[in-house]
Amino acid sequence: MAGIDRANLNRERSAASDAVTRMEVRHIWLVTNTASGSNEEEALSALRRLLADAGFAISRETAFPEEDAPSPGDLARENIGLLAIYAGDGTINSVVTGLDGWSGSVLVLPGGTMNLLYHRLHGNREMADVIAEVAGGRTVSVRPTTARTSAGDALAGLLAGPGTRWGEVREALRAADMLATADQAAEALAETANGAPVACREPPLGLEEGYPLLAIDPTEAGLRLTAYHADTPGEYLSQAWAMLRRNFREGPHDDLGLAQRLVIESQDGEPVELLIDGEPAAGGAPEQVVLARCGVDLLATDYAE
Numbered sequence: 001m002a003g004i005d006r007a008n009l010n011r012e013r014s015a016a017s018d019a020v021t022r023m024e025v026r027h028i029w030l031v032t033n034t035a036s037g038s039n040e041e042e043a044l045s046a047l048r049r050l051l052a053d054a055g056f057a058i059s060r061e062t063a064f065p066e067e068d069a070p071s072p073g074d075l076a077r078e079n080i081g082l083l084a085i086y087a088g089d090g091t092i093n094s095v096v097t098g099l100d101g102w103s104g105s106v107l108v109l110p111g112g113t114m115n116l117l118y119h120r121l122h123g124n125r126e127m128a129d130v131i132a133e134v135a136g137g138r139t140v141s142v143r144p145t146t147a148r149t150s151a152g153d154a155l156a157g158l159l160a161g162p163g164t165r166w167g168e169v170r171e172a173l174r175a176a177d178m179l180a181t182a183d184q185a186a187e188a189l190a191e192t193a194n195g196a197p198v199a200c201r202e203p204p205l206g207l208e209e210g211y212p213l214l215a216i217d218p219t220e221a222g223l224r225l226t227a228y229h230a231d232t233p234g235e236y237l238s239q240a241w242a243m244l245r246r247n248f249r250e251g252p253h254d255d256l257g258l259a260q261r262l263v264i265e266s267q268d269g270e271p272v273e274l275l276i277d278g279e280p281a282a283g284g285a286p287e288q289v290v291l292a293r294c295g296v297d298l299l300a301t302d303y304a305e
Helices: 006-023 041-053 072-077 089-096 116-122 127-135 162-174 178-194 233-244
Strands: 026-032 056-063 082-087 105-110 140-142 145-149 152-154 158-160 198-202 213-219 222-228 253-259 261-266 273-276 279-282 287-293 297-300
Touching (some): 041 056, 089 279, 105 127, 116 297, 152 273, 213 287, 222 287
Parallel strands (some): 105 297
Antiparallel strands (some): 140 297, 261 287, 273 279
C-alpha cells in the first residue's frame, strides 16, 4: 500500500482549517442614524446583506440618537469586540468619543454626506471592499490625531468663524429642501460678509484681520490650517457653486500651514463659533486648539497620515 503523503495531508488540513476560520461568524454591534445622508432603509438593508455575506452577525443594532450609543460597559457585557458605525461624521464623533479606553475596535462606514473620517481611514475604497478587507483581517488599527477644543475633539475636521453657517446650508441640501436651502444660503452669505472674522493669533498665521471661516484638519504632521474667504462677487459665486456641489470646502481659500497648537480669536471678542465634525458648538474667547489623539482603535485600510 502506498505510503501516506503527510506533507500533502497537512496542507489539506490547513486549507480546511482556514476555510472554517473564514466561515466563522463574527458578532458585531451596528450603530446607524436614519437622519444621516445615506441611511435610507434600502441602503441599510443592503449594508446588512454585505455584512452577513462577509461573515458578520449583527448581535445588536442601535438607532442613534433615538437610542443611546453603546458604552464600553455595554459592549463588554455583550462580548462585542467590533463596533460598526454607518452614519455621518457628527454621529461617528458622538459614538467614538464616548468609547475612550475601550479595548475593542471601531469600523467607520460611509453613512453620511461627506464621510470625511471614512475617507481619512479608507481612501476612496468602496464600502463593500472595506468590509471584505475587514473580514479577511487585512486592516490596521490606528488611533488618528484629533483637533481638541474646549467643546470636544474633531476627528474629521474643525471649522471656526461666522462662515460655519454654511453647514446649515449643507443640512438643508441633504434634506432636499430647496426653499430652506435658499433661505439658509442667503443668511450664510450675509454672515460671511458681515460677521466678525476670526484670526489665528498663535502662531500668527494669515491675515491679522482674520477670515470668515477657518478650517482646521488634524493630520499626523500637525493641525492643517486653511482660510476661506469671499471678498469679491466672483468669490461669492465660487462659494455658492461649491455649496451646490455639497462641498463648501472647495470654495476660495488659502493654505496657511501646520502647527501643533493654535489660538484663534474672533475680532469682536465673542466666543468663537465652531463646527466639530459638522456639529455646531460654542468655543472660547479666544479658543485654543491642540493636536491630540483618538482614545479608541479605528480600523483602517488606507490611513491618510
